[in-house]
Amino acid sequence: MADQNLFTLKIVTPDRVFYQGEVSMVEFNTTEGEIGVLKGHVPTTVIISPGILTITEAEETKEAALHAGFAEILQNEVVILAEIIEWPEEIDEERAKHARERAEERLRTKTPETDILRAETALQRAMARIHVIK
Amino acid sequence: MASMRDIKRRKSSIQSTQQITKAMKLVSTVKLQRAKQNAEKSNDYFRCMYSTVQSILARTKNLDHRFLKAGEGGKKAVIVITSNRGLAGGYNSNVIKLITHGELKDQDLCIYAIGKKGKDALQKSYEIRADYSDVIEEPVYADAMAISKEVLEGFAKGEISEIYLAYTGFKNTVVHVPTLLKLLPVEVNGSVPEGGEGSGEETPMDKALMNFEPEDEEALNLLIPKYITSLIYGGMVESVASENGARMQAMDSATSNAEDMINGLTLLYNRARQGSITQELTEIIAGANAIS
Numbered sequence: 001m002a003d004q005n006l007f008t009l010k011i012v013t014p015d016r017v018f019y020q021g022e023v024s025m026v027e028f029n030t031t032e033g034e035i036g037v038l039k040g041h042v043p044t045t046v047i048i049s050p051g052i053l054t055i056t057e058a059e060e061t062k063e064a065a066l067h068a069g070f071a072e073i074l075q076n077e078v079v080i081l082a083e084i085i086e087w088p089e090e091i092d093e094e095r096a097k098h099a100r101e102r103a104e105e106r107l108r109t110k111t112p113e114t115d116i117l118r119a120e121t122a123l124q125r126a127m128a129r130i131h132v133i134k
Numbered sequence: 135m136a137s138m139r140d141i142k143r144r145k146s147s148i149q150s151t152q153q154i155t156k157a158m159k160l161v162s163t164v165k166l167q168r169a170k171q172n173a174e175k176s177n178d179y180f181r182c183m184y185s186t187v188q189s190i191l192a193r194t195k196n197l198d199h200r201f202l203k204a205g206e207g208g209k210k211a212v213i214v215i216t217s218n219r220g221l222a223g224g225y226n227s228n229v230i231k232l233i234t235h236g237e238l239k240d241q242d243l244c245i246y247a248i249g250k251k252g253k254d255a256l257q258k259s260y261e262i263r264a265d266y267s268d269v270i271e272e273p274v275y276a277d278a279m280a281i282s283k284e285v286l287e288g289f290a291k292g293e294i295s296e297i298y299l300a301y302t303g304f305k306n307t308v309v310h311v312p313t314l315l316k317l318l319p320v321e322v323n324g325s326v327p328e329g330g331e332g333s334g335e336e337t338p339m340d341k342a343l344m345n346f347e348p349e350d351e352e353a354l355n356l357l358i359p360k361y362i363t364s365l366i367y368g369g370m371v372e373s374v375a376s377e378n379g380a381r382m383q384a385m386d387s388a389t390s391n392a393e394d395m396i397n398g399l400t401l402l403y404n405r406a407r408q409g410s411i412t413q414e415l416t417e418i419i420a421g422a423n424a425i426s
Contacts, residue, residue: 012179014275014367015172031356032347044345045186047356070357072186081182083275083360 006058007039011080018085019064025056026078028066037073044073050124052132053085065091065132067125091129100126138406145399152392158221159385166307166378172273173304173371180368187361190346190353191320199351200290201358202319208295209244211263211285213317213366215301215373216252218267222377223384225302226251228312232300234259236314244294246285248370263288273374278367286359289318297362301369302376308383310376315369317362 009026011018027036029051053066067084103123107116191202212233216226230252233243244263247253249270253262264284269277288294297318303311346353 012182014176014179014278014364016175017178030347031352042345044347045190045353046347047353068360070186070360072182079182081179081186081360083279083363 005039007075008077009055009080010077011053011082011085013082013085018082019055019062021055021057023055023057025054026080027054027056028052028071028080030071037078040075041073041078043075046071046073048080048082050121050128052128053080063088063132065125065128067128086129086132088132091133093130093133096126096129096133100130138403138410141399141403141406145396145403148392148395148399152389152396155385155388155392159382159389162378162381162385166375166382169371169375169378170304170307173375176368176371180364183361183364187320187357190350190357199354201354204295204319206292206295208288208293209242209261210238210296210298211244211246211288211294212238212298212300212314213246213248213281213285213369214252214256215270215299215369216247216249216255217373217377218250218270220251221384222381225310225377225380226255229300229302230255232312232314238298238314246281248281249373270370270374273367273370275363275367278363278370282359282363282366285317286362299365299369301373302380304372304375304379307379310379315365317365318358320358320361 005024006022007024008021009023010020025036025038027034029035029049030046031049032046034051035046048066048069048071050065050067053064055062055064065086065088066080066082067086069080069082069085071078071080099122103119103126106119107123110116214229214233216229220226226249233245233256244261245253245256246264246266247256247262248266250267253265253267256262266277266281269281285294285297289297296316299315299317301313301315303313305311348356
């Protein structure tokens with residue numbers, strides 16, 4: 001029965017096809033909040049905000065850090081157009097930690113020139129990366 | 135008739151040029167393979183991007199959005215993608231001609247140059263707003279993001295009214311099409327880069343029912359910068375492939391031209407050698423005759 005709940009997930013980035021396969025559920029962060037998609041979802045296009053992407057396959061689950069892009073959800077297919085996405089093994093932990101510190105520093109010592117939006121997304125990105133490694 | 139030594143010198147100089155052109159051809163063949171793969175790999179992404187953006191635009195025809203109408207005042211911006219190096223046949227001059235002789239002729243433009251050759255050729259008559267020549271050596275998506283961010287900022291501030299992209303489309307190894315593409319305001323079903331003819335997989339039903347989260351206008355705000363970025367990236371990748379293709383062709387014909395010249399010179403050289411031997415013999419015989 002489980003097989004009937006599978007749908008196709010395709011994740012493409014500008015320079016490669018990141019993932020392609022049959023999955024039962026995919027979860028990620030959007031600008032409107034976190035969503036989980038099962039088979040037979042209403043056709044929707046959502047914009048992605050930095051977070052963790054969880055792919056639930058028939059047998060195992062996979063995680064990746066997804067930072068930007070958008071997703072097109074159709075009844076039997078989900079296509080994620082990711083500008084930046086990484087598997088845990090591709091992430092440089094040290095760099096992510098530094099980036100988190102920098103972003104936190106910038107948010108703490110706020111000056112009128114601080115680009116708060118940028119610092120916040122940088123922080124979100126760093127957090128997603130660090131979380132995915134663990 | 136030129137002396138034997140002159141001909142020999144000329145021949146060896148052409149031979150060494152031929153070796154260089156041959157080597158350059160091999161190098162660009164290898165680079166072309168890689169660039170072609172890159173261009174093909176990124177095609178999927180653009181196809182999806184294009185079909186999504188078009189489907190949103192198709193649904194929201196009457197939307198009064200800042201990205202859908204030309205800004206008032208301000209210059210027209212052109213992002214010009216050329217190469218940093220020459221010796222690629224008409225590759226660079228074809229792109230430049232698009233601007234100096236195309237539909238934007240004689241208008242007040244500001245240029246965002248990607249590639250040194252384009253910058254050098256256009257800086258006499260136009261304002262160069264920015265120069266990103268380094269990125270064309272190895273285009274990565276992050277570079278395209280930085281460029282699109284900058285032009286969109288200019289657009290938002292009202293310094294720029296329209297944005298164009300001049301690049302060379304890569305059809306196949308021998309066919310490259312210089313293309314001028316309007317990025318902003320976005321045109322519904324306007325001209326598209328290669329591979330942008332809709333995805334064809336989805337049924338019209340799917341499209342009709344498509345929801346957007348957030349709402350259309352917000353979605354456009356977020357999507358269009360991504361769309362522009364992907365077009366710029368696509369332009370860069372295709373231009374690199376075309377550059378190497380054009381250079382390969384140019385070097386191939388240079389090598390065969392050198393071959394022809396060498397053949398001609400070999401003939402001349404042999405004739406000159408024959409002539410000098412004949413002349414020496416005649417002199418010796420004449421000398422011997424004089425003594426006896």
